[in-house]
Amino acid sequence: MPGAGSARSEAEQRGGGYGEFVGRRREVQALRADIERAGLDTISGRKAPRARVLLIAGRPGSGRTALAEELAGQLGGDYADGVLYARLTDPGGERVPTDRTARELLDALDLPAPPGAGADELAESLREALAARRVLLLLDDAADAEQVDLLLPDNPDCLVVATAQGPLTGIPDVRPCTLGGLDTASAVELLSRFTGSVRIKVDPRAAEGLVEECAGQPAALVLAGGWLAARPKASVADVARQLRATPSALGPVGRAFRLSYESLVPPAARILRLLALAPAGLVDAHTASALSGCSVSAAQSTLDDFTALGLLRPDGSTPPQYTVPGCLAPLIRAAMEAQERPAEVQLARARMLERTVRLLQSCRAITEPDGSAARRKLAGLPRALRFPNQQAAAGWLRTRRPALLASAAAAVADGELDTLARRLVSALVRALAAHRGTEAAAPDLYGLHRLVLDVADRRGLHREKAAALLNLADLDARTGRNREALARYRAALDAGRAANDPYATGRAMESVGGAHQQLEDWQRAADWYGRALTQRLARGERADEARLYGRLGTVHTYAGRYGEALRNWRASAAGYRRLGDLAGHARALSEMARVQEYAGRPTESLRTCREAVELARRAGDVRLQAALQLRLADTLDRLGDPAAARLHRATAERLLEDDSPACEIRSGFAED
Template identity: 30%
Template sequence: MLGVVEARIGGVSADLGHARQRCVLGVLLVEAGRPVTLDQLIDRVWGGQAPQRAAGALYSYLSRLRGAIAGAPGMEIRREPGGYLLTVDPQTVDLHRFRRLTALGRAAESDRAAADLIGQALDLWRGEPFAGLDTPWLNATRRALLDERFAAELDGYDVLLRLGRHGELLPGLSAAVADHPLDERLAGQAMLALYRCGRQADADEQYRRIRRSLADELGSDPGAGLRRLHEQILAADAALELPVGAPAAAAVTVPAQLPADVRAFTGRTQELSALDRLLVSPGGGEPPLTVALLSGTAGVGKSALAVRWAHRVRDGFPDGQLYVNLRGYDAEQPVAVADALAGFLTALGVRGPEIPPGVDERAGRFRSELTGRRMLVLLDDAASVEQVRPLLPGTGSCLVLITSRDSLPGLVAVHGAERVMLDLLPLPDALGLLHTLIGTRVTAEPAAARALATACARLPLALRIAAGLATDRADVPLAELVAELDDHQVRLDLLDAGGDQRAEVRAVFSWSYRSLPDAAARVFRLLGLHPGESAHVDAVAALTGVEPGEARRLLGVLARASLVQAGRGGRYAMHGLLRAYAAGLAADHDAEPDRRAALHRLFDHYLAAASDGDAGAARDWLEAERANLAVICVHGAAHGFHRHTIALAEALFPHLDAGGPVAEAATVMASAVSAARAVGDRAAQARALSHLGRLHRRQGRPHEAAMTYQRALVLYADLGEHAAEALVMRDLGSVSWLLGDYRRAAEHYQRARTLYEHLGDDAGQADALVRLGLIDARLGDPASAAGRYDAALTRYATLGDRFSEAYVLSLLARLPDQEGNLGKAAAHLEESLDAVRRTGNRTAEAYVLTDLAAVHARQDRLTEAAGHLRRALVLHRRIGDRASEAEALNDLGQVLLAAGDADDARRQHGAALDLAEEIGDRYETARAHDGLAAAWRDTGDPDRARPHLDLARRVFADLWVPAAPSAGGLVR
């Protein structure tokens, strides 16, 4: 009914007759399950203009409708004492399904679930209700239903704004504002979305428009809420930043990852039509997940066809298009499933720290993110079903298009994939492609053109390379080029065609390669040794041993020959097949010492750049090379460049530790561990293990961190490195702290303190005192904690360590009866904040912001405290520090509840609970339950508060923590 009144039975449209008869069905459907009297039916169908024989006509309509719906199970029109009653499953009627989904969405426990449910509800609408029908009752009902839809849209906008999906909302919000120019709630939503997209001036103009409209139409001003929002926007109020729990790329949650469409695409009409048929939904309803597989030999044009078709149909997938090149046949660097999932989740707006560590968990999160979305997923160059299966959505609203040289029979048998086999281009299409690329030379030399197409095996990739060479040698007849090619026919066995004569593409590669000047040919070969997906011109210069200017010139020669692709910022990439071909040429033509020397120069280049003394330059380089660094270190460890890997990892660690992302840093340090073990460098292995343990702990993986620290501890003890041993002992204590094992944590901290005393290390002793004080405070002994803090503070003052002084002062300020330290703590922390921001250390900045928030909360400066915590959370997520994120979420929940915002407090504690349970932080889990209980009590719902309070008490008792609020001491 949410559009034209129609019925489908078994996927087939039922004949409902003329408009008046459809009116009768519409009335009965609105009142489904409730009797409608004869008089009511007549009034609603005819209004005040019913004919004399209206009852007889109505009997006839009802009889015909019974016949029309006779095949619908569970649907029946019955005559009852109270009138006529239509029995039907409400979930088969769009109106009732809409109302139920909307109600479920409004009551949903999470915003993500609410967005899905409200989105499903709104997707049921196909136009105006009862379109084409005109009676007074239906018109009034239509208006009421449109109001219901508008209310659901507004609720949906609120949910999506909380989820950080403001970028994708803007087009719909703009249209809605045009239709409802006086609605203040809608105007506020549009203003907030504009502001979060960085369009503060447009948000201000939106406010001015509705203020003028209200004045002109109603003679009134905007309400207090809208005026307050406008003031916050003008002041860039931190409270308007993304809600905690919002996706990382909030303004870019509709991914459009398709590569550029293929130039001069020719032929494949039958294959395109076969793919088009996959868009037709059987019976008009939502089908199960549609999976299409394009199979064929290397170079046959699978990727080009997939990209062309994806661009043709992209408008049918308004929620976006995802793309990944799985590099399934790259001998050394196929894309790991975990990495592909991480890339997709990032594109869908999931922040790095929220991406689960395991493949299964990432796959589950990916399916959850796609629920209810209409998306196209293109998986290019898959090698196996195992590489693809975790990347499949779980919803029929999506379509997956896969390309592979393999026929992947398991994908067809288990997942019902529709396979489209690509053979060689038919000769007319191959000639057509050549004609498009090189023009009239094809018609001028038809025999030579056919020979060229045959020599290229009618493979589009080979034809394009050949056409490029023909264009470069425009004065040479095609026949001569074909003869030259025939003279050098060889087989490209790395294509692994299994003896398939149709895959003779190496001849074309070799033809293109042999046309290069010697210097460019050498660059091409050595570039095949580079382990990353792309390389900066400076890296190519180092690899090849030439000056950067000369490297840039030679790369230009390769780009013109279609052997590399020029990218932004002086970077160059190479097609996977060409890279493998280039590496094979290097193995055949360059001596092993020369290849080794090339890689040695490359690693020297990366090590020098990572060790740049200018901190700003090093950070800029790190950002530009981030996609390469992990694979560079992995490659170095695997191919014998152990010393380079160790040194590179150690040079990178301070930068990665100061600004993340933690996951990439962990990959780098794991490579260093492997390299150090390979060369027997126990000291380097211990350092790398120590760094890796720290990264595992910050990722919220305490058990892995503990095992890693233990390995480092054994090595340091054997080496007699007591200072390092003390540091690892302290870090082991931090793992026990995270797990809620305070007795063991205290033992580790005390052992570290003892080692520091023997070493005469005052800073180490002060640090151990602080950590022991933290345990005292948590276990309900503030006096002992204050004594330890004071002792540490004295040492830090003697050492001149203002940063640590500020931290200890913030801890003192959290204790009961320590209000006198608040002002001093705030001043020190603000000084520290300025200092860490100047250095660009995002990790330290996040920690100082959290400490400053605690002090401001104790001073009842709740708005400032909340702002600091929101900014800290942004940094924790960007870095990947999940343990600190859980604590900051609970802190924010406490601050918001103290400020009177119980609903937002509940959201923060709920997010903290999910994260703390996932990483095994029992104390933050208990704090989250305690905060949820307080928030529910504050909103007058003790029944929902009680189970959270019981759980909190149980965990606190198990941890020997006396009480949550006093232990945290965040808010007075």
């Protein structure tokens, strides 16, 4: 099912991934009929302002997710823009923030979501996107009505199918379809998927008794069926008898889980307990291997065994990844807390983070050229930590992305593994940028930089705080939040000064000037560029000096102070000349020509522009040459020489080839 959100997490009616949907025909019919039911708006003669909501209510393990998926599968063809999926509660029981859900749904629709945008802004963007589409939106495991209400499409042509433990009071015109246990025939059919028909036919009453012990709960039946499948000589009566001996206070799912858990050999039981630490409830062989300290191959074999027992659910990805069922997650965590010492738990978490860091480093290194230092280092890693090619690494990163982001957040929240957390965030930032590009990965990078800021604040790491603030401010500025960017740039300047870091302070001062420039406060922009320039002059950083002279020239031009602008552009051109940077020199002269034209000195502008053209030619910058030829043509038109102007335009067209559009030369310095 295409969609967004974390992987599904209940080992429900599909038998932990086995076979087809079982039972619930009456519920499916009732839900389908509810779609056509006249709502309160229709009865009053008004058109429904929002999408119809179908609610499937039931306890974890009751099959609510499987029923919602079955309904979505049956109805999906009626919705031209497809089915979207989002899980609203993490396997650990924490609410998924609305901004994360909205961002993932927008991503599923291939729509941009500005990095750092708040929940309200993203939810509004999602509703606007769905207003022009016909989709079926499946919202799984909603914690309350507010979560669903914020995501509801303002479009009656859409349909929302939500699952929750109880009614969603606050959303009007919603009648919950409340799930109990499966009927006996369907429950026995589910069991037979694991046991085969013979053991059921030999003792049908025992099968019915087992269904009764499980209260018809699909998750409990799957666990009981998995136990029987692993023991071909055991009878259905055996498992029913053992369940009866288990305390009833545990509930059907808890009793079936204890039966399955206590039948595991000690190493497997320990691996299962430690899966409570799996980020976002997502497990792969490397995670299990690192948590338990066993080999990757042994971990993979154990995960396959858990899947057969109904303790895990595969998500169909390659390489294999599994989901800890939501109804089992609290039981697994309780077992870990009861039987694992805190020091062992922390050690397992540290091993998992260290393994993740090494995999991320390998994932990034595969993008480097052959023969590079990173590739040579990669060759020295164990085979299990190496990727065969860049495509395999990108696929792993894409599949594991939710778990990796959750792992970084959990490591920072832990507070006791900050060194590993910093390494993990750094490795994840680099891997995402290498495979997805900084633009596509910007929403993820924004969250990761905030995690770095949290650790830096907690540990008093001023240099890292400055770097995180600069990165966050850059993303704010890129999305037009200039005042927020300005505040962060100023905070970065304070952190840079506290760290006595000249690079951070210089970068922050220049960025403060850039933020004021974007806010069209030319005086303050010039002041801050001047401060940054003073520092660069004192340190003899010539390339930065030339750039800052250009930025000063730009803001003075915008302010109409053409004399100051020309002085700064001349200084910039001189700086690039001393550096031997022909292209930079040409661009500085082109901006000088622009200012001379603004100042009413077209003859000087023409001369300067011709000099810039020659420098661009010597630099081999064809696009710059073409743009300068067009500027020359415009200047000649204003001087009353249209014939010469036509010649320069023809030259520009030849340079660009195939009439490819040339951009007007703008100050590159203003966007550095």
